[in-house]
Amino acid sequence: MKKLFADMPAMLFLAAFSLILLGTGCATVTTSGLFVKEDDRFNALVSRHAEKAAEYEKNGDLRKALQNWEIVAGLRPDDGKVLNQISYLRSQIQKTASDHYNKGVAYFQNNSTKAALKEFLLALSLNPDHKEALDYIKNRMTGEELIVYEVKKGDTAKGIAQKVFNDPSKDFLIVYFNSLNKDSRLEPGMTIVLPSLKTIQVTPEIAPSDDEPSEYVNVKQEIRKARDYFGGKKYQQSASAAEKILEYDPVNKEAADIKNASYYEMGGMLRNEKKYAEAIAALSNVDPDYKDVRRITESLKSIDKNRSRAAEHYMSGVNYYVNQDLEKAIKEWEITLTLDPNHPNAKKDIENARSFLKKLNKIK
């Protein structure tokens, strides 16, 4: 009977299921053709999930078919045929999942990990409680970072490190990964774990990720570049290179030093060129505690402020001069020179004005 039932296609089962419902007393038919109980408010759900179950079964998705039959059974708990179908699906699922699992183990043992993964996943898709399949997927296929070692008579930590890593000085790894003390004795038969060092490589200071090369800034290379620019007195370039590193690694001390030194030198050069405002702007990028930058900036600000005031007095002098008030013009330009002794025109203009004034006085 079970065999006969097992071979019954989904449509035939649905029909039989409908007949059973009729036998137990029903009088209505849904549009889907499934018989329902007259006064049951959940008829639509029964139909929907019976149809879904049949569809999933037809498409080979046994677990989802089972899930839907379980819902039907929950709503029709007195239906023996539904329970039989559930029982049949459960045994089918168990058998198929077991087949996939066994295939997976065989593939795994032959190092065919891709094929093994597929089989373990299929086993788990059918039976989500398949602990062994899950263990392979989550642990045995991925956990390569630890080596298990059974301590033999006469083994010492240094001896094991020599055997496993070919380097007795790596014995500290045994202590660390097994929560031992330096003086702990290794008893024969004891199982210890050691990390696999296979994937460690000697790399440049910061290695790029293959997948995301754009994120990567080679700090060592950029530092070298920044230093070269600085040595060649190309302060703008050295500052930019240092800033690029700091954008990436904001606590890089070497880059911070190069940045400070670059802007400090730029400030000095601009001051010598009497470009006080530009010098102040350059020095604003330097750490205020770097060398005497605070004092220099204050002094430049004062000079710059005086220069602005000097420029105002100079223009005022020009206005007096144009209006032929030479004495007042000279006075304004003298103030200009007091505020900015290096003013480019004031001194000469005073001389001209005095000479002109002298001639005027002679005429008078």
Next chain:
Amino acid sequence: MKNRDKMQNCASYYLGMLIVIIALISGCTTPAAHVSRSFEQPPGAKERVFPGFTAVIVREGDTLSSLAGQYLNDPAMGWLIADFNGIGSITPGMEIIIPLKPYERGGLTYRGYQTVPILSYHNFSPDKTDKMTVSKASFEDQMQLLKERGYRVITLDQLFDFFDFKKQIPSKSVVITIDDGWKSVYEIALPVLKKHGYPATLFVYTDLINTGRKAITWEQAKELADNGIDIQCHTITHRDLAGVQEKESFKEYFDSVEKEIVQSSNIIKKNTGRACRYLAYPFGNSNNLIVAILKRNGFRGAFTVRRGSSPFFINNYMVNRSMIYGEYDLKKFEKALNVFDDRAVK
């Protein structure tokens, strides 16, 4: 052979239909004694409870969230009801099934499996963009797109329950992560995330914190943590953990990387009061020794920057993340949101 199968199918179909017709012609009435005699609940009840599921007829005022609160003890699990029934919302009179436990762990079926996009951001700006800096407007658009397309943002704990095949997550789940600890996370990203109610994880490298106007302070980190932003490890100095540096002995390398992992975790715990269980590898690089150190110190998982969504069967210590760059438009952003794959079962 195919024809024979076809004929058998046809025969079965007609036989089935015949049984149905006979049953109809017999035109039975419903003897009360046969109806629902073994049900615990009366036939007119609005719910029916049975192993693993509850059938419910939706009443006026019911929401997915209220039903989840009532039947699953967690109003946030409304998505489980929606996903199981293939619906976006409910209306009174609707008949639905409430699964009382995860019905599809790992999002795994025999046809394929769920994958989770894990987005990786770094810096934000009010207006300008560059490779690592996403503008405020772009970030707002991206978060809005997640909402409009029905994605649900989950936490790292939820993600790892999914990876461990313990719990189910929404079928369109996404994780948001941000690296480093720039102040823009606090000033720009947090208000947007708060607006949408999205959780996120900030992986900080502790040397950056409190270092000036561009970095967050520990007070701000704590405030972020209080607002649903999980603060996790990105080492102390952002050194590449994967390789021994030139002129560095193996012992020096080991001591350095162990300190980068363990001390950064301690610093974060001390300053935020919350434990650190996840690490984002600087530059996305790792090796077996680093994974062993992480496991030894109770870390639950770690993240690379290998592009692509992650299925449950990924190595928990080599989880993929997709970087979201400043120049991405919404089309490019959406490409990072793949939630299903079938390659491993084909």
